[in-house]
Amino acid sequence: MAQQTVAVRGVSVRLVCAAFRISETCYRYQATLSDENAEIADWLVKLTAQGSDWGFGRCFHYLRNVEHQGWNHKRVYRIYCALALNLRIKPRRRLKRQTPEPLKEPIKPDQVWSMDFMHDQLSDGRCFRLFNVIDDYRREGLAIEAGFSLPTLRVIRVLDQLLEWRRKPTAIRCDNGPEFVSHEFVSWAMRRDIRIDYIQPGKPQQNAYIERANRTIRYSWLSKHLFDSLEEVQDYATQWLWFYNHRRPHKANGGKPPLMVA
Template sequence: MAFKRNFNLKINKKKVYRLCKELNILRPQREIKPKHPRKIAKNRTVTASNQLWETDIKYGYIEGEDRFFYIMSIIDVADRDIVAHYIGLNCTGEDAVRLLKIALRKRQLYDAEIKPVIRSDNGPQYISHAFVSACEELGIEHERIPYKTPNMNAHIEAYHRILEDECLSINVFKSYTEAYKEVNDFVKKYSTKRIHSATKYMPPREYYEYLQRTNEKVNIRL
């Protein structure tokens, strides 16, 4: 347009590009940085604790304040223990990173050579640069389930159904403080009191300690 307006010249865009290229006066092209490759969850056989952790996010509602809050949890597939959880009015990739680090410290795995695989869905917290980069720095393999396949995250999904049925749906929270306390109390009860057929009718925390003490193997196929 500038050539036509200023010099009354009509010239093809491709010709302009070719001439500029020959004269080496093209502006440098923007460098596109490659994104982190997405690793798809695969079928696995879990035989012990700290081999595969699943993580996901659940929403709760505070009726007294007319707003939602977030519950992000990490479950060990072998022993069903909630290794760590987060409760907050916001939930970001940075929160997911902090929770993962807390879980590693709780299991004394932060500096371990072999760490659990962490499996998640494709929520924004888990595809964030912060979370993906943290997994790489920590030496943790992060795999994401394909879209619309919650069955591949079955253990955390089952836990969230229990959380909904036995805590969130039977409580009318008046404040965030109340919701925070009730959910924390539930998580503690779930891990230390609630028995499961899949854990030899032991609470998850007790079953984890049992597996560590006896070195007994489990056989969970996903």
């Protein structure tokens, strides 16, 4: 209203500010960060479009730790809300369960590896499985093996390939699946002097690290893409695993990717 009065009636700025009871500083103020705000908005739109499971925290950690941008988190969050990028929070169903044994947390790399299976389908309806292995300390993804059938010998082969370039873990944490309780797998672990930590039946929270990794795999790419062949699945999994270890921020690591943690 003050600016319109000055433009139409030719009244002085001092008189208009006194009439409308505003300061001359407020009248003359002009935003100087519009270009930078547009850059932040472009980053947020691009990050949430590439990974729809990314909320504000992961986007901010990516900008701060991976892209090394120094923007304040309040400013980024204000633009994040203005763009209506807030993710819907799904309410949790409260279930009464027996208290399981506490989760054993590692204190150094290659102390405990966790592994588990996942299931999905190709575009022609054929079912396939993923065998996932992570290092619990830094949540580092070690392997994602795709196959129509992943028996015990295939599991042992994947672990032998890992041990060619990784230090031997003290223990391997897994559920009570037939591939993990077989005589071949137990004998392999004894020869390697690796302890097998089986979780309690029906207590997947005792294997929380790999279960959380499975969820990330499911919502980041497995449920988003329809693959025509097993080779496409394996190629995409290998590329995503590199991105997960080198570029994707992780809350457990203070917002840094697993391989950026000292």
